[in-house]
Amino acid sequence: LSDGRVAMCVGDVVGHGLHAATAMGRLATALRAMAIADANPTVIMQRLEHFAAQTDGARMATVAYLVLDPMTGRVDYRLAGHPPPLIVTADGKAHYLWEGRGAPLGVRDPGEQRAAAAWVDAGSTILLFSDGLFERRGEPVDASLERLKAIAAAHCGDGLDQMVDAVLTESL
Numbered sequence: 001l002s003d004g005r006v007a008m009c010v011g012d013v014v015g016h017g018l019h020a021a022t023a024m025g026r027l028a029t030a031l032r033a034m035a036i037a038d039a040n041p042t043v044i045m046q047r048l049e050h051f052a053a054q055t056d057g058a059r060m061a062t063v064a065y066l067v068l069d070p071m072t073g074r075v076d077y078r079l080a081g082h083p084p085p086l087i088v089t090a091d092g093k094a095h096y097l098w099e100g101r102g103a104p105l106g107v108r109d110p111g112e113q114r115a116a117a118a119w120v121d122a123g124s125t126i127l128l129f130s131d132g133l134f135e136r137r138g139e140p141v142d143a144s145l146e147r148l149k150a151i152a153a154a155h156c157g158d159g160l161d162q163m164v165d166a167v168l169t170e171s172l
């Protein structure tokens with residue numbers, strides 16, 4: 001962002017193929033354009049909600065949107081039905097950002113939707129992912145998330161590329 005903060009997002013749409021890819025591309029482009037004017041997670045998600053309601057294939061899309069201030073370590077974020085980001089500290093402690101959760105985009109009555117804030121220590125890794133990375137058929141979601149957290153924490157000292165490789169190979 002122009003003020004030195006870093007905006008991050010990951011999302012997922014219902015479906016497969018060209019139709020789903022087109023919807024995701026439209027959402028990503030809209031989010032990027034919206035963040036230029038105001039990167040506030042609450043504002044972004046409200047606007048993205050309106051956009052998704054008018055965009056074919058975008059209803060029930062999930063999004064995790066974060067804004068990191070690298071000077072302070074503050075992360076403001078909002079989750080629209082998406083799995084929580086994983087923070088892995090340099091010393092191998094890992095935790096999920098569970099606050100700021102709300103319904104997926106396009107839900108008729110999403111209820112109250114609020115952003116949350118957390119602080120990330122220097123040297124920590126923020127891992128954004130979709131459910132396809134950690135979910136296994138027949139395994140409870142909580143167990144899948146714990147497995148992902150353990151893998152990432154075990155490889156935190158290996159370097160970023162090696163951590164990502166381990167997460168990808170050991171999670172699937």
